[in-house]
Amino acid sequence: MQEEAGQGKLSIVATPIGNLEDITLRALRVLKEADAVYCEDTRVTKKLLDRYEIQTPTRRLDANIEAKGAREVINRLAAGERIAYATDAGTPAISDPGYRLVAMVRQALGDSFPIEAIPGPSALVAALSIAGVPADSFRFMGFFPHKKGRQTALKAVAAEEGTVVLYESSHRILKLLRELEALMPEREVVITRELTKKFEQVAVGRLSGLADFFETHYPHFTKGEFVVVLAPC
Secondary structure (H helix, E strand, O other): OOOOOOOOEEEEEOEOOOOOOOOOHHHHHHHHHOOEEEEOOHHHHHHHHHHOOOOOOEEEOOHHHHHHHHHHHHHHHHOOOEEEEEOOOEOOOOOOOOHHHHHHHHHHHOOOOOEEEEOOOOHHHHHHHHHOOOOOOEEEEEEOOOOOOHHHHHHHHHHOOOEEEEEEOOOOHHHHHHHHHHHOOOOEEEEEEOOOOOOOEEEEEEOOOHHHHHHHHOHHHHOOOEEEEEOOO
């Protein structure tokens, strides 16, 4: 795509999922050269910017205000500004805000408006890379619904014969493991916690008894963020 002089540009920037060294040279340049960095939480993104002595101003744009914030971004892009967007960790729009922003910018400014991906870390890809399961084809289901639709999602996972990847929080990981165990106790699973961070953990086994084992032997395992990879049947 040929960019015109003075034309605005939106950059969707992947940022570290834990270890702040996991940032590309291109991402650092884009964040530094941007007129503003819109982000899920300015406090989180500011830590990354401070680490690399980047002074670009930040503006909050999380899921709750994505539509309103997108209109502000559109106005700045139309005025010729360069805007970067980052979430707290990983690649925007992957179980994170970002897709509405991209869709609204494209709708408002046209299909030819420059929206660039600055690729980098993703917990989904990181977990699959060390899971030791087939990943040429897999189903990613993100976070399960807390209540409505949860049982439907669980049944969909149980019916899936290929690799399945889920995200889960520390507050619900044991509940999820018990629900999955009830449906498919013999299914092999790989669970990763706090990938790239100091207390990174990877657990491999069958779903049968896994929740009880973790609760008994590793109570600290219930802290942090999790990626659950279910091996094919």
